[in-house]
Amino acid sequence: MFSKACEYGIRAAIFIACQSVQSRKVGLKEVAKEIDSPESYTSKILQKLVKNEVVLSEKGPTGGFSIEQSILHDLNLEKVVVAIDGDQIFKGCGLGLKQCNAIKPCPLHDSFKEVRDKLQILLQTTTVLELAEKIEYGLGFLKR
Amino acid sequence: MFSKACEYGIRAAIFIACQSVQSRKVGLKEVAKEIDSPESYTSKILQKLVKNEVVLSEKGPTGGFSIEQSILHDLNLEKVVVAIDGDQIFKGCGLGLKQCNAIKPCPLHDSFKEVRDKLQILLQTTTVLELAEKIEYGLGFLKR
DNA sequence: TTAATTTCGGATATTTTTGTCCACTATTAT
DNA sequence: ATAATAGTGGACAAAAATATCCGAAATTAA
Ligand code: FES
Ligand code: FES
Numbered sequence: 001m002f003s004k005a006c007e008y009g010i011r012a013a014i015f016i017a018c019q020s021v022q023s024r025k026v027g028l029k030e031v032a033k034e035i036d037s038p039e040s041y042t043s044k045i046l047q048k049l050v051k052n053e054v055v056l057s058e059k060g061p062t063g064g065f066s067i068e069q070s071i072l073h074d075l076n077l078e079k080v081v082v083a084i085d086g087d088q089i090f091k092g093c094g095l096g097l098k099q100c101n102a103i104k105p106c107p108l109h110d111s112f113k114e115v116r117d118k119l120q121i122l123l124q125t126t127t128v129l130e131l132a133e134k135i136e137y138g139l140g141f142l143k144r
Numbered sequence: 145m146f147s148k149a150c151e152y153g154i155r156a157a158i159f160i161a162c163q164s165v166q167s168r169k170v171g172l173k174e175v176a177k178e179i180d181s182p183e184s185y186t187s188k189i190l191q192k193l194v195k196n197e198v199v200l201s202e203k204g205p206t207g208g209f210s211i212e213q214s215i216l217h218d219l220n221l222e223k224v225v226v227a228i229d230g231d232q233i234f235k236g237c238g239l240g241l242k243q244c245n246a247i248k249p250c251p252l253h254d255s256f257k258e259v260r261d262k263l264q265i266l267l268q269t270t271t272v273l274e275l276a277e278k279i280e281y282g283l284g285f286l287k288r
Numbered sequence: 289t290t291a292a293t294t295t296c297g298g299a300t301a302t303t304t305t306t307g308t309c310c311a312c313t314a315t316t317a318t
Numbered sequence: 319a320t321a322a323t324a325g326t327g328g329a330c331a332a333a334a335a336t337a338t339c340c341g342a343a344a345t346t347a348a
Contacts (some may be wrong), residue, residue: 001233001260003146004336007240014251027294029192041337047296060345061293077252089145096151098288105286107158107275115263116145122255131251140251144242146308184347185307191326204315206324293346308331310323316323 009045011035011142013080016055016065016130020072025064036143041119045084052083067128076121079129090120150228153189155179155286160199160209161276164216169208180287189228193233196227211272211277222267230261 002010015034019026028046032039046065048053054075056066067075081089093100094112102109134140146154151284159178163170172190176183190209193199198219200210211219225282236255237244246253 001236001238002240004240007238010252011239011250012197019259029294038337040339043295044297044337045149050295057295058345059295059343060294060347062346063294063344065295074254092145092152094145095286096146096148096156103286104288107278108154108270109284111270115259115266118262119259120167126252126255132273134251139247140253141241142250144248173324176303182307184309186302187325188327194325201325202315202321203313203325207324209325221318289348291331291346292325293348294344295328296343299339302322303336304334306331306333309329311326312329313326314324318319318321 002081002089003085005041005045006081007083007085008021008035008037008042009049010059010077010080011037012042012046013049013067014131015127015142017067017072017075017128018135018137020069021129021132021136024060025058025066025135027064031065034142049080052079054080055085072129075128076124077126077128078120079133080128081123146225146233147188147229149185150225152179152181152186153193153228154221154224155181156186156209157191157193157198157211157219157272158275158279159263159286161211161216161219161272164211165273165276165280167209168201169206171208175209178286191222192228196223198227209257216273219272220268220272221272222264224272225267234260246249 009105010029013078015031016026026041028043031046034043046055046057050057054067056068058064091100091105094108094116095106097106131140137141152245156179159175160170170184171186175190176186190199190201194201198211200212202208235244237250238252238260239250241250244253275284279286
């Protein structure tokens, strides 16, 4: 569904959010460890999230990654996904036609669009913060 | 959502079905042309569909690909997708955990599973034949 | 100021996916 | 039989995704 990079990105964002609600910055090593992802690759993905202003980074000792409170309180999954995978998953044709459009649709268009839109709405209405809280309460996990 | 190979595979199956309802076999070249896909690559994908008994192939002059009537009348998209991409898309965790299970779920599990199941039901309840008929009626297209 | 730490960015490597090529086999028609 | 045709299977090539490495830049503490 999502690329590996995107999966790592979402998990990382959730973990960083977990720490940010407690005003704690967190280093690359810890992120990679907690979400069980390759460290160097995770670094690249975090850079993308930084560029897209999803997470904040600070260099030097005491540095690390965090999510600003103002951002955290309305950061949905869609923003994270788009930052890494782009919006093809919401806009692209299910059968791979150059572009999805209702004028000259693939034969699966109507029903596929329904599912695709459901996915988009799910990601729009799910916040990173709310998922972070699930982790806190032990109702969800980021590895295994 | 689906791999490129799977997109080609679905389009090919639909086109072959179109011809099979008129009892016409169809060659690789024509398939690739009509679904706008690379010929050699499409050949590999068709081989997979043959191995998985989705389509039938015959060698020699007058040979080509077809779908048996008995198969055609209850061939759904799920079979085509699984033949090429496997079932990870129906079973895999949205956040990339080793396995999706409700006992130790990722924080997105419940809502993700809902969408994932919707997709599976869509593919199970959509037949290749019904999509082929859309093409016939000019209500759907396989390229552009 | 210096040393230590941590992210950044570019180069490189590996793996997977996508795509091509071609000799071979099976089949048909002459 | 022979030649032509069409799918098969294996080797190979290119591109994209995934992953690693390392020096540079920024920041902090001593
Ligand atoms: S045209 Fe294929 S999903 Fe819209
Ligand atoms: S555990 Fe992630 S979707 Fe089920």
